[in-house]
Amino acid sequence: DPLAAETLSDAVHTSRQAGVGGAMRDAARHVEENQIGQAAEQHREIGESLQEMLDVLSNRRENELERLVAKLREAEQQLEKIEKEHEGLRKRLEKAAQIEDEDERRRELERLTRRQQELQEEAERFARHLKRLQADQAGQSTARAGASMGQAGEQGSQGDAGGAAEGARQAERDLEDAQQQLAQARQQAEMDLAVEQLRRIQDELTALRD
Numbered sequence: 001d002p003l004a005a006e007t008l009s010d011a012v013h014t015s016r017q018a019g020v021g022g023a024m025r026d027a028a029r030h031v032e033e034n035q036i037g038q039a040a041e042q043h044r045e046i047g048e049s050l051q052e053m054l055d056v057l058s059n060r061r062e063n064e065l066e067r068l069v070a071k072l073r074e075a076e077q078q079l080e081k082i083e084k085e086h087e088g089l090r091k092r093l094e095k096a097a098q099i100e101d102e103d104e105r106r107r108e109l110e111r112l113t114r115r116q117q118e119l120q121e122e123a124e125r126f127a128r129h130l131k132r133l134q135a136d137q138a139g140q141s142t143a144r145a146g147a148s149m150g151q152a153g154e155q156g157s158q159g160d161a162g163g164a165a166e167g168a169r170q171a172e173r174d175l176e177d178a179q180q181q182l183a184q185a186r187q188q189a190e191m192d193l194a195v196e197q198l199r200r201i202q203d204e205l206t207a208l209r210d
Contacts, residue, residue, distance in 0.1 A: 145174035
């Protein structure tokens with residue numbers, strides 16, 4: 001789980017930044033040299049550093065959800081960018097279908113088909129990214145959009161501007177589905193995060209009363 005790995009990495013970073021290992025060695029040396037006051041101060045600092053690390057780990061689920069929400073919001077922006085680029089491509093394909101001159105139409109289709117293939121590869125990569133973010137439905141719809149783009153590219157390479165435009169329209173519908181599903185995944189993650197934050201606040205209030 002990449003999100004859990006990031007949380008553990010944060011805890012390790014906190015420990016390293018605080019120099020816990022070195023502080024423990026220094027404390028042991030002070031004890032050996034009978035420098036009790038310095039050793040006591042060192043132990044206090046070690047305790048504070050370890051508590052910080054424990055705080056990171058105890059809020060692990062909340063930290064993971066915060067990262068997930070941020071990544072899903074970023075993914076929504078990326079998907080919107082793909083969708084807008086593909087919408088522009090679909091409109092150009094529809095215009096290409098209206099070109100009467102056969103050579104000119106073929107050249108335009110070749111150019112648009114290359115761009116269609118680039119967008120297909122981008123959509124397929126993005127679909128895998130969404131699955132890693134646990135947005136499975138949005139990932140599946142984006143993968144379908146990539147497949148539709150592939151079909152549109154095949155039609156375009158065969159000189160069928162109308163077929164290429166229809167394939168692009170289907171890809172556009174798939175991307176719209178993915179956008180809605182991704183928004184739902186982000187909203188669910190936000191609700192899960194709110195629950196975790198409330199739980200933490202309740203625990204802190206309980207600890208204060210005790």
